[in-house]
Amino acid sequence: EVQLVDSGGGLVKPGGSLRLSCAASGFSVSSFGFNWVRQAPGKGLEWVSSISTSSNYIYYADSVKGRFTISRDNAKNSLYLQMNSLRAEDTAVYYCARDKDDILSGYSVWGQGTLVTVSS
């Protein structure tokens, strides 16, 4: 079964750091681009970051640029999001999502999400 499992969320103080992980099964991550999308409580979806198959192309939303880093480990069949200098407004459920075919074609596989809460 094709599946993504998100993990690593939790409660962190403002200014702190967290590393989210997304473990894939049923397919090889090396063949796909990946993305992180977040959803603040009761709010809509917000794109956070994307990474291409070879990691040559990486993009970030302005709201996280310079604080978050997306990466992938094809050998571990996993995707990561390193989040530093966290702010209250980063509180959200974070989903990893796989490109259907390429960055233009939508996200066909999603993780279950992991909740990040930034609060003192």
Add this chain to the structure above:
Amino acid sequence: DIQMTQSPSSLSASVGDRVTITCRASQSISRYLNWYQQKPGKAPKLLIYTASNLESGVPSRFSGSGSGTDFTLNITSLQPEDFATYYCHQSYSTPLTFGGGTKVEIK
């Protein structure tokens, strides 16, 4: 940045109704528009990609159309499992952006 405006933000409908949701981009995005369905506490699910292509396993009562700046998601004969929130998403250029969502509720 490309702004995506969905309308309506919510609607009430009955089982069997036809529902239309629109999404307007602030500039042309060709056909790089995707639609997702999200139920409470669950991850979004891809319904339509590149404006009009039905994702595998999605019922044929869902259809999408449009190009440029104006797009439509249609649901013919609404079923009980279709009550959810729907989002459009432009994948034409970064920053990638989503519409604000349309919540489809039971009348």
